[in-house]
Structure formats: structure tokens, C-alpha cells
Amino acid sequence: MRVAIVNDLVIAVEALRRVIATTPGYELAWIAHDGAEAVAKCQADTPDLILMDLLMPVMDGIEATRRIMAQSPCAILLVTASVNSLAPQVFEAMGYGALDAVRTPVLGLSGQTDGGAGLLAKIATIAKLIGKSPRQRSYSTPPLKSHPQLLPPLIVIGASTGGPQALAKILSQFPATFRAAVVIVQHVDAQFAPSFAHWLDSQTLLPVQLAGSNCKLEPGKVWVAGTDHHLVMHPDLTLGYTSEPQNCSYHPSIDVFFKSVATHWLQPGIGILLTGMGKDGAAGLAKLRTAGWHTIAQDQASSIVYGMPKVAAELGAAVDILSVGAIAPTCIKRAR
Structure with missing residues (x-):
């Protein structure tokens, strides 16, 4: 896989170069x-993946991501030293098509890089998505019995590349009196x-919070998956997390x-799959439709x-x- 580096700091470039050099099959483009x-070089020689910094002279990583995805699209991973303080910029760049973000590895005095393992893990995940590594087997959740109870209307949303901006547009159209519970899995x-939950909270009249273990859904609230484990619904209709299956991209x-x-929630709701690379969520949306849910996929024209x-x-x-602009009105109409 050919990887390009976009960064104005010499020491950061060297740290990234060394991390790439440690893995067979990765080539510096x-x-x-x-x-x-970066925009000019990408037009002349489009790599498989770009490691893009955010804060740079002449043109920052947000605008570079926007132009590259419009002119010569390829996978982009944001790599920056200040992830928490730059959360709004991270989400804006993801809205233009960046896949994910990770901290810049630090090059120590001994020549070793701190944080290289996290970067390599992100690169490996992206390699699977763009077909540069073997495909993983799919996973099916075994059926379990459910317990009947009074349930609020439920909307579940999955999103990846370009998801933050699409989610903000959808949530911003929900009124403060909206009584559905909303659960989001964003890659x-x-x-x-x-930071993502806090940012989304500023985009909508509904309260947004991270989903915790044994979290019970309530009407008029939004929950966001908050760990690297899989968010799941338990048989008692609470939310929780599991590390299995581990072979997911x-x-x-x-x-x-x-x-x-689809297995546990008794009352059909609304399932939504938004913009994103790969195929995660498609099979799950099909299972929701089979269970009687109203399912929505974002159209090509509005997808990043x-x-x-x-x-x-x-x-x-x-x-x-x-x-993306028609999704919220449909949800409001059907959730009444």
C-alpha cells in the first residue's frame, strides 16, 4: 500500500516515515x-492513503481534504498532535471525507516512536476497507429472547466517512419536543x-450523550457509541458494550x-445508514427491515x-x- 505524508514539521514527518517503514507492504509514496x-501531488500521483496533518501553512488539512476528495479522491487519515483541542476541525475534515483521526507519533531521543502502534492499527483498518488486505469473515448475532415493555419510538443511525456533517444536519432538524430515542454509531x-458527542450536542435541541453500560433509552435523547468496543442492545433493552466479534473492520x-x-427491540422503529466507505451496516439494515423496521439509506448525491x-x-x-436533508422530516412524520 502506497502511503503519502502531509505535515509541515520535519520531526513529525520523520516519525511517520519510520512507522510506515516498520511494516512490510507499506511504501512511502x-x-x-x-x-x-498535497493537493498538487495527489493530482499527479494519487496514493492509496494520505496521513494528513490539520494545522499547516499555505493551506490547512481541512481545505486540502476537501479539494483532494473532490479532485482526486483517496483514503485520508488525519494525524495531528492536538486531537482534543482540534475536535471541531477533525469533524469538519471528516465531513469532507477523511476516514478517521489519530495522534501523531512522537519521535524520542533514542530514535523510537511513541504512538506508532495506534497509527499502524488505523492504517491496517483502512487497508482492509480499500482492499489492500484480506477480507474478514462476517458475523451474525445469535438470536435471544426479548422482554416486552412500554417502549419509546427508536431511531438507530450508522455513519462513517462524512458522517459528522450528515448527522448534524439530521439532528438539527429535530424539534425540542421530539419524543423518539436516537442511538448513533459513528466510526x-x-x-x-x-468531543464528538459534545459537538453534536451543540448542533441539536436534543441532549446528546455517550452511551454507557446498562444505559436505558429515554424519549427525546440522543446516545452516541463511546468506546472502541461494539455497542449492542441487551435482552433487557439496555445498551452496553462487547469486544466480540474482534474480526470486524x-x-x-x-x-x-x-x-x-433487530433481535431485542420489540417495536419496529427507524434504521438509517449514512455516508461511508465499505459495507458496515448494510447487512444490519437488512435485518432491521426483515424485522419490520422502516429503513433508510442516504442517496448518492448527498453522500461524501x-x-x-x-x-x-x-x-x-x-x-x-x-x-440527507429529507431524512429528518421522514423520521418526524413516522415517529409520531
């Missing part, structure tokens, strides 16, 4: 020292989850969550990456294929 240089590293997995909801919703459409998993 080129190095750019600002976003404008984002656990270290960004608290994404942690948390949308498929794992959707399938657990028409991967996951495309697979869902091809599987016949979606009752509706809608633009």
Missing part, C-alpha cells in the same frame, strides 16, 4: 509540507467520542449494533462516500433512499 502541495476513535461496528437491535448506503441499496435493505 511522497511527502508534502502543506495542503496546497470514530474512542479518544474523539467525548470497524470497532464499533454498525452491523453488530443493528443486528442486536457512497459505499455503505450503496451496498444497503443493492441488498434491498432500504425502504427509502433519501437525501
Whole structure:
């Protein structure tokens, strides 16, 4: 896999270069020292993956991501030293098509890099998604018995590349009196989850919080998956986390969550699969539809990456294929 580095700091470039060099099969494509240089180099020689810094002179990583995804799209992983303080910029860049974000490895005095393992794990996940490593087997959640109780309307949403902006647009249209419970699985590293939930909370009139273990759903609230384990629904209809299956390309997995909801939630709700690379969530959406849910896939025109919703459409998993702007009105109408 050919990997490019975009960073204006020499020491950061060297740390990234050394991490890439430790893995057979990874090749350094080129190095750019600002976003404008990266856009030009990407047009001339598009790599498989770009490790993109956010704060750079001439052109920052947000604008570079936007232009690259519009002109010569490829996988982009944001690599920055200040992940928490730059959370809004991270989510904006992900809205333009960046896949994920991770801290920049630190090059020590001994020449060793701290944080290289986390970067390599992210690169390996992206390699699976773009077909540069063997595919993993799919997983099915075993059926379990459910317990009847009075349930609020439930909306479950899965998203990946471009998801933050799509989610913000949808949630911003829900009124403060909206009585459905909303649960979101967004492909984002656990270290960004608290900032992501806080950012989403600022985009909507509904309260947004991280889903905790044994979390009971309530109407008019939004929960976001908050760890690298899979969010699941338990037989007692509370939310929780599990490390299995471990062979999923994404942690948390949308498929794992959707399938657990289809198994345990007694009252059909609304399942939504938004923009994203790969196919996570498509099989889960199909299971929700089979269970009687109203299922929605985002359309191609409004998707940053028409991967996951495309697979869902091809599987016949979606009752509706809608633009991102039409999803919230449909949810409001059906949740009444």
C-alpha cells in the first residue's frame, strides 16, 4: 500500500516515515509540507492513503481534504498532535471525507516512536476497507429472547466517512419536543467520542450523550457509541458494550449494533445508514427491515462516500433512499 505524508514539521514527518517503514507492504509514496502541495501531488500521483496533518501553512488539512476528495479522491487519515483541542476541525475534515483521526507519533531521543502502534492499527483498518488486505469473515448475532415493555419510538443511525456533517444536519432538524430515542454509531476513535458527542450536542435541541453500560433509552435523547468496543442492545433493552466479534473492520461496528437491535427491540422503529466507505451496516439494515423496521439509506448525491448506503441499496435493505436533508422530516412524520 502506497502511503503519502502531509505535515509541515520535519520531526513529525520523520516519525511517520519510520512507522510506515516498520511494516512490510507499506511504501512511502511522497511527502508534502502543506495542503496546497498535497493537493498538487495527489493530482499527479494519487496514493492509496494520505496521513494528513490539520494545522499547516499555505493551506490547512481541512481545505486540502476537501479539494483532494473532490479532485482526486483517496483514503485520508488525519494525524495531528492536538486531537482534543482540534475536535471541531477533525469533524469538519471528516465531513469532507477523511476516514478517521489519530495522534501523531512522537519521535524520542533514542530514535523510537511513541504512538506508532495506534497509527499502524488505523492504517491496517483502512487497508482492509480499500482492499489492500484480506477480507474478514462476517458475523451474525445469535438470536435471544426479548422482554416486552412500554417502549419509546427508536431511531438507530450508522455513519462513517462524512458522517459528522450528515448527522448534524439530521439532528438539527429535530424539534425540542421530539419524543423518539436516537442511538448513533459513528466510526470514530474512542479518544474523539467525548468531543464528538459534545459537538453534536451543540448542533441539536436534543441532549446528546455517550452511551454507557446498562444505559436505558429515554424519549427525546440522543446516545452516541463511546468506546472502541461494539455497542449492542441487551435482552433487557439496555445498551452496553462487547469486544466480540474482534474480526470486524470497524470497532464499533454498525452491523453488530443493528443486528442486536433487530433481535431485542420489540417495536419496529427507524434504521438509517449514512455516508461511508465499505459495507458496515448494510447487512444490519437488512435485518432491521426483515424485522419490520422502516429503513433508510442516504442517496448518492448527498453522500461524501457512497459505499455503505450503496451496498444497503443493492441488498434491498432500504425502504427509502433519501437525501440527507429529507431524512429528518421522514423520521418526524413516522415517529409520531
